[in-house]
Amino acid sequence: MEGIGQAADGWEAALATALLGADRAPTGLAGAPLEPWGEPGPASDPGATLLARLAGHGVRHLAGRALAPGLLVPAEPRPPAGPECPSAAAARLALLLSGGARDRLAEWCGLAAAAGVRAPPWLVPALAAHRADLAEAVGRIAGSELAWLDRACADNPAEAAEPVSGDWSEGSPSERRTAFLAVRADAPEAARAALEAAFRTEKAEIRQSLVAALEVGLSEADAPFLEICLDDRASGVRAAAQRLLSRLPRSLLASRMAARAQAALAITAKRRLFGGTTHALAVTLPEESPMLARDGVEPRAYERRGGGTGAGLLREILGAAPLHAFAEHPPRLWIELALRSEWSDPIIEGFLAAVRREGDADWARALATVLGEAHAGRLSGVRPTDPLREVWARAAGLLPAAEWERLVEAAFRGGEAETILAHLGHGPAAFSERFTAAHLDWLAAVTRGARADRDALARSWMIDRLAERAHPDAEAAASAAALLARLPDETPEDPDGRLRRQVARLAETLELRAAMRREFEPFTIAAENARA
Structure with a gap:
């Protein structure tokens, strides 16, 4: 208490000296010397002496010596929220936090959460900086620790410890x-x-x-x-x-959209003279109206300028309509007739948007199948084109992950590189182990094949995407490293080595991701056994 009182007295004297001016203050007003420094600064320079004295008081304050004993409240004990991650994984986390690798950091957090382990305490403050951009990932492996740290560092720990109020009527x-x-x-x-x-x-x-x-x-x-x-x-x-x-298929808005879609598209049937029935698609382009605008259906600005207002409204209506509006006929019939229509682009785009919103697997399969047949030239009245190939790839990307992988694996065995690259631009965010191996085998074949295919591969940046989506086990990393070893540094058709640099990044990323998984292995195996 004596030291605290002396610090307080010295501070008052130093403050009075600063207010009066170092040159004009009475001699001795600054008070006794501050231990352990003694009198700071030469007596001939009162300004420097005053600044040094104020600096000394600042150090005392930061050290807590200027605080009254009643304000020094010990922090609550931090209850353990789970076992800490292995030391190798902790070292990896420290490297990721210092290197700014956001994707890898999010992946590390996911691996830790899957293994049921927590970040080490010494890295929790560094993780706090990522609560804004990786809130969910960081919260899963350090949420309770960060909450404890917030309370411990709050100006009023008692208030910080209060639970979040259920009253949402006040505050920012x-x-x-x-x-x-x-x-x-x-x-x-x-x-x-x-x-x-x-x-x-x-x-x-x-x-x-x-x-x-x-x-x-x-x-x-x-x-x-x-x-x-x-x-x-x-x-x-x-x-x-x-x-x-738009996500509630039984809402009034959905009912209005269904009625508009049925008014815009209708399938007519006509009996043939010698048996059978032919179908045709009747298209009635909608017009702008205040009610359409109220429901969020308006043409885009360029469509107004270019005269495509009706087609744009048709696309938006079909995209917002519930798929049960087309239940009168099978999806395949709607899609085939749409492809033969002069309004095929807005109709197919609308169907794609509706299937993407509802996640209807039957419609997704029908779209992928019919568009694939059209691209292969097996659908009468429809000419294969590059835009059609891209639409087919987008439709296939709506399939369940396993079905999409089987479709692309079949393309690996006999498809053109441009078609495969179109498909690889869509699909699931994470590949299975089997598909990763097939993808790397195809990649190796392309790098040994025609120059045009290698050029298309290097231009597409698909290799960089593979590094993020592949199943990163030791076999995949080894395959990528072997592929890199077979590539020359430069070739006449690739003088700047773009393809080699992409493969090098692939090998490096897969090795890093595989190493991260090995570092969690003991806990991951235990977690899997517990779930089994």
């Missing part, structure tokens, strides 16, 4: 959204009812944020309120409501 927009999401996750209907009651009094920014938050626990019960939001004076609120209503 982000705090209110967070509180509302917590209520919504716990009681969806009660949260929506509370929002409805106070909705009209809120500012546009808050209304938009909270309507968008209804995505958590979204159900058909939310449709009436979202329907009201379509008339909101704020465009952001209207757009949020339109986006959510």
